[in-house]
Amino acid sequence: MAEHDLPLVVPVAASAVPLDALRARLAAHAAGVGLLDVAVRTLDTRLGALLLAATERGLVSVTFDGAHPDATLERLARELSPRILRAPARLDAAARGLEALIEGGARAFDGPLDLALARGFGRDVVERLREIPYGETRSYGQVAAAVGSPRAVRAVGTACRRNPLPIAIPCHRVVRSDGSLGQYAGGEAAKRLLLAVEAG
Template identity: 65%
Template sequence: MTDIVFPPFKVQLDPNVRHERLVADAERHGLLDVAYRTLDTPVGSLLLAATGRGLVKVAFDRQDHDAVLAELAAAISPRILRAPSRLDEVTRQLDEYFTGGRRDFDVPLDFRLARGFRLSVLEHLAEIAYGHTESYAQVATAAGSPKAVRAVGTACAHNPLPVVVPCHRVVRSDGSYGQYAGGEEAKRTLLTMEAA
């Protein structure tokens, strides 16, 4: 805490209060371009980031949250602050999802970090129903490029919104998991939870 002396009084300002004031001032003056928070989940700590348009990034702890924030600063704006309240609704829905009370998400999404074919893949992923999977080949066909199986894998690997945009529901043709940004154990946890 910082001590400020106002004779004859000594006042201590709590760092959390100062941060809340900073966030409120930034919001009021339109200076908060990206708000973020972290959320503890059964698949580890998730970094959640949102712009004024909607949720823009979900990142697993193994992706290095500090590095992700630096990437967001370069790609979107350096005006980033920890501002959990902007992410209250997505946090509530993720909590419901992880406790079995929600099967899909209803929050605004900002897809500015995906373009072209990758965006087509992400748009299709939301159509894969809870408890179901599709192969990379099936997703390639649904996204309009049946031969682009590897590109689907790349799109899933670079999905800026894992869990919410369910790339974990894409598996290899033989049923094996394949790669996942959160790691194989996280993918197994999500698919097992959805299968229950």
């Protein structure tokens, strides 16, 4: 067989190299040559499937659409970088931290966070949410006052709903002034569960 007749890709039996091992090697290579800007993985929890994303700076996004990630992946590509790759190993520590919060084994997320997706007034709110103590709640009005905009109650609600790092940054601790739960990106049942876990 002449050299120009050689196949460009040598077929490998599917069972010869596990798919997860191939993905891990690809992710490691991409990171090594500077081609991995955003690592993603899914995490199955009792709140549902979460989609986690991280940059080199830290966890940048947690969404409740792990089973249907297209919208989140499009946002990450548009707002951060199109160089996104499934790289679970980079997110193992973050996944353990989130699981611990969901199960009541931790009181705060202790890994690095990247707030690149929180901007303007929303970022001010997200920063303030980190100060709400474990097991306590604040009203949207109290958070608005804390960020220096007491009339911006609706804007605080919007900022909580758009929090790019729910669970890690506890927007679930913000409720209506009458004590009712209000909206939550993961749905009312998820918010109720997180508050119940924290209540002990």
